[in-house]
Amino acid sequence: MKLSSLYTKVASIALIVLLFSCQKYYDPTEFIDEESALTNEADVGTATIGTYAVLKNASYVRSGHFIMEYPGDAVAQGQSSGDDLTRAYRYTHINTSDHCTNFWSQAYKVIAAANKIIEFVPDDASAGLLQLKGENLFLRAMMHFNLVRIFGRPYPQKNGDNPGIPILREGLTDEEATSLSRNTVKEVYDFVIADLLKAAEMMTVAKSNAFASKEVAYALLARVYLYKEDNTNAVKYADLVINANRYTLLQGSEYSGYFRTLPESNRETIFCIRHTKVEDRSMSSIGSMYFSGDVSGNPLGQGVSGWAEIYASKKYYDFLTKYPEDLRNTFVTPYIADGKLQYNQKLTPVTPMYYVNKYSLQEGQINLSSPVYLRLGEVYLIRAEAEAKRGNVDAALTDVNKLRERAGLSGAALYTESKIQELGKSALDVVLEERYLELAFEGHRAYDLYRNNRPMERNYPGTHSLSNTPTTDLYQKILPTDNRVVFYIPQAEINRNSKLIQNP
Known part of the structure; x- marks a missing residue:
């Protein structure tokens, strides 16, 4: 069945999945017992498509983009907006943020839907069922990881010993699911890693980039390990993705048209949230x-x-635009x-x-658009950053130069160890600059700075100046230790669950 018709067909199924999988966490008084809904592989396949459909909701995709990308310095807001996105950009967070509330709620709905399948499929099931269970394990891991990134402090701060977000496992009773405390950042990372490792073992089918597969799990593992500063494992899983030869860095006009092409035909995209x-x-x-x-x-x-x-x-x-030829x-x-x-x-x-x-x-x-969550260009930069932190400067610069060359740069625009020394930069400086160029507007920049203990500095026109006196003062600096680096837990969730402790 074609993907477009499949997504159309499961629109109603997604609603059913929400009813029997998600209300259990958010409103147990309206929970509908649908234990008989899953009986065979076809049912599980249909329900899994429903989980992907839940992922596509604007409450996750749009709100998530705003609170991941707008705190960075690649963007400028040109005018105040009645939309809550202005607060994300200006760092004037409130505990009733619409976008934080949307994102938190929708991410846990995806988790709850995935848990239904994870609980139903035993670990000794058929290969087809294990593939589907693996996909749901990936989606559950992805949601927990993105939640802890937004509402928990970067892992390097106190080595993960800061409040994270509640881990929602399968098999919880209604009472347990609605009275969870915040796990530590480290506990969430450990849970995510365990899910991804198990998912990678179970998935044996190389599906299109709108679905999870083994290499998709490896790519997210590489990112998770990098953020955790486990650089050896970050390189290991980046290598597994690169050496799998499933993906290719787009070149020339294909690269220039990267985000305009049919997602399934994009050989660089590892995982995207497909919109037809x-x-x-x-x-x-x-x-x-x-x-x-x-x-x-x-x-x-x-x-x-x-x-x-x-x-x-x-x-x-x-x-x-320092290099006009840069694609x-x-x-x-x-x-x-x-x-x-x-x-x-x-x-x-x-x-x-x-x-x-x-x-x-x-x-x-x-x-x-079909927002790209993982792509090969990022995996090269994950490896480059991890190698820079391991002291392997040549390896780091090789990966950086690979991306600069595919962007059309050559000669003096490429890096050597002697050149970065002349510039007074470290290999890590160069990698983070390349991430700034390559991954701009994809939701990475602010977090890249904070997890590397660097401030985010703005000195350009934008509504962040409205936080200053006088408002013509353009400079804004957010330190990685600032409370505003993370968002408030939605007050609606705290009202529902008194065990959730608010961020300062």
């Missing part, structure tokens, strides 16, 4: 916040096809009208309107 043409979210899409234009990618004014309120920051744009310039579309760069006039100083198109124009639809 009928799932275009229009003005409610992620891309709507970054871009307004026509189907050819030509920029137009705000409100034509999108809100276009979030731009590439001047800091990022200046760093990117990554194609992911930023300056809004030029009558031969002049346009500025958002709603702030002082005014904000240059550098549109971002990484979440637009998939398959020729302006606001359609």
Whole structure:
């Protein structure tokens, strides 16, 4: 069955999955006992598609993007918004944040749906059932990992001995599931790693990049180990992905069109949250916040096809355009009208309107995108960072240069050990700069800084200046130890579960 028709068919199934799998955690008084719903492999397959459908909800995808990407310095908000996303950008967090509440709730709904299948399928089941159980283990691990990243402090701070998020295992009673305390960051990481290792063992089918498979689990393991600063294992699992030869770094025009192509045909994407043409979210899409234009990618004014309120920051744009031949310039579309760069006039100083198109124009639809969660370019950078931290400078620079070469850079734009010494930089400096260039707008930047004990500094136009006196002072600096590095636990969850202790 084609993926598009499959997703359409399971829309109602996803609702059923929510009813029997998710209400158990969130509203036990409305829990519907559906123990008889899963009886065979076909049922489990259908329910698993339902879990992926739950993952695609805007409460997870859109809200998650806002609270992961907007605290970074690759983006600039050009005007205040009535949407809660402004608080994520400005670091003026509140405990009733809409996007945090949405993300927390939807992530646990995915976990609850996955748990139903994990509990049903025994570890000695058929290969087909184990494949499906492995996919749900991956989804459960992914949700816990993203939750602890947003609501728990980076692992290197106190070696994981900070409050994380509740671990929701399979097999809990209603009372147990609704009265969980926060596990430590370390406990959550250990749980995630165990799930991913088990998932990798169970998955034997190389599915498309809209589904989990062995290498997808390996790629996330590489990221988890990197964030944990277990650099040996980060290299190990990055190598397993790279050497599997399932994925290829896109080159030339294919790379320039990375985010516009049919996701299944993208040989670099390891895992994405697939959206089909009928799932275009229009003005409610992620891309709507970054871009307004026509189907050819030509920029137009705000409100034509999108809100276009979030731009590439001047800091990022200046760093990117140091090399005009860098193909990554194609992911930023300056809004030029009558031969002049346009500025958002709603702030002082005014904000240059550098549109971002990484979440637009998939398959020729302006606001359609399938957000990429894991891709081979990141895996090379995971390995590079881990090697830099192990003191293997040549290995780190080799991986960095591989990405710079595929971006069209050569000669003096490439790095050698002597060159970085002349620049007064370390190998880690170079890797983090390359992550800034390569993974911009994909939800990594702020966390990359904080987990490496580095501050996030903004000195460019944007609404962060509204936090200052005078508001024309553009400088904002967030230290990695700042309370604002993590978001508040949603107050609605604390009201529901008094064992949840709030972040300071």
